[in-house]
Amino acid sequence: MDLKNSTILITGGTSGIGLELVKQLTDLGSTIIVTGRKADALAETKKQFPNVFTFQSDVSKAIDIEQLYLDVTSQFPNLNIIINNAGLMRLIDLQDTSLDLENINVEIATNLTGTIQMVHQFLPHLLKQKSAGIVNVSSGIAFMSYSSAPVYSATKAGVRAYTQALRLQLEGTNVKVFEMIPPGVKTKLQDDWIKQPNDSMMMNADEMVKVAIKGLLADKKELKPFVISIIKLAARIFPNTLLNFGHREFKAIKKLQKEKLS
Ligand SMILES: NC(=O)c1ccc[n+]([C@@H]2O[C@H](COP(=O)([O-])OP(=O)(O)OC[C@H]3O[C@@H](n4cnc5c(N)ncnc54)[C@H](OP(=O)(O)O)[C@@H]3O)[C@@H](O)[C@H]2O)c1
Numbered sequence: 001m002d003l004k005n006s007t008i009l010i011t012g013g014t015s016g017i018g019l020e021l022v023k024q025l026t027d028l029g030s031t032i033i034v035t036g037r038k039a040d041a042l043a044e045t046k047k048q049f050p051n052v053f054t055f056q057s058d059v060s061k062a063i064d065i066e067q068l069y070l071d072v073t074s075q076f077p078n079l080n081i082i083i084n085n086a087g088l089m090r091l092i093d094l095q096d097t098s099l100d101l102e103n104i105n106v107e108i109a110t111n112l113t114g115t116i117q118m119v120h121q122f123l124p125h126l127l128k129q130k131s132a133g134i135v136n137v138s139s140g141i142a143f144m145s146y147s148s149a150p151v152y153s154a155t156k157a158g159v160r161a162y163t164q165a166l167r168l169q170l171e172g173t174n175v176k177v178f179e180m181i182p183p184g185v186k187t188k189l190q191d192d193w194i195k196q197p198n199d200s201m202m203m204n205a206d207e208m209v210k211v212a213i214k215g216l217l218a219d220k221k222e223l224k225p226f227v228i229s230i231i232k233l234a235a236r237i238f239p240n241t242l243l244n245f246g247h248r249e250f251k252a253i254k255k256l257q258k259e260k261l262s
Pocket residue numbers: 011012013014015016017018035036037038041057058059060084085086087088089110111137138139140181182183184185186187188189190
């Protein structure tokens with residue numbers, strides 16, 4: 001993809017991977033539009049990168065997506081790339097009865113339905129551009145469910161499946177479909193977890209985004225660092241070992257929670 005002359009909409013561009021995308025894509029000369037739920041975070045992003053355009057919009061709300069589409073396509077008719085990056089990752093104990101039916105669905109509404117509805121809303125516009133792209137952000141967890149974040153795991157496997165089907169259906173059109181597949185990355189994603197991920201196993205956001213941009217420039221359909229290829233292979237060869245390795249974390253978290261209560 002030509003990123004220099006592109007107009008790119010990034011959902012959830014006020015923190016972590018999204019904010020790093022803003023930085024690196026701005027450096028390349030792209031026109032950047034950023035969304036997020038929090039007005040103060042959007043204002044901070046605008047302060048840091050005065051050339052970007054910000055819109056307060058919640059991807060988990062269909063009405064926000066419809067309004068975003070009207071606002072963005074009228075102000076930026078050349079919009080040609082959308083990056084569905086906004087996401088939440090919650091630590092969920094499936095035996096926790098305090099989560100009601102609405103609440104248990106929040107990550108699905110954001111990570112999965114949000115991505116699907118964004119694509120559905122913007123696709124007709126993208127199909128009219130000379131060259132266009134859709135980047136959906138999944139995760140290494142799409143290959144191996146992570147028991148501490150069961151709903152998140154389901155959403156990321158869903159994003160991967162949806163993105164593969166979308167790519168096939170758009171074959172032969174002007175819209176290229178990419179899947180960004182980050183491993184663990186140092187961001188605010190798990191800031192409210194009682195146990196933080198092991199820093200030494202996490203990638204820096206700038207490195208992840210460098211890999212993604214290199215892949216986008218070369219039209220690689222999967223934007224992923226080498227460690228994801230290892231996870232993908234391991235998930236095929238010894239899936240249970242990988243699942244149980246991740247599940248050790250859930251057991252450690254439960255123990256911590258118990259200790260805190262006693
Ligand atoms: N960090 C990792 O280890 C990792 C690994 C694999 C995949 N990923 C994926 O990478 C993406 C970015 O995550 P991150 O790690 O950069 O997390 P982050 O630092 O927490 O950033 C998340 C961004 O999404 C926005 N957001 C959350 N809910 C939203 C909603 N309903 N509507 C619009 N914006 C929303 C947040 O802003 P507001 O709160 O203001 O809305 C924020 O800008 C996610 O899809 C995540 O699943 C991350």
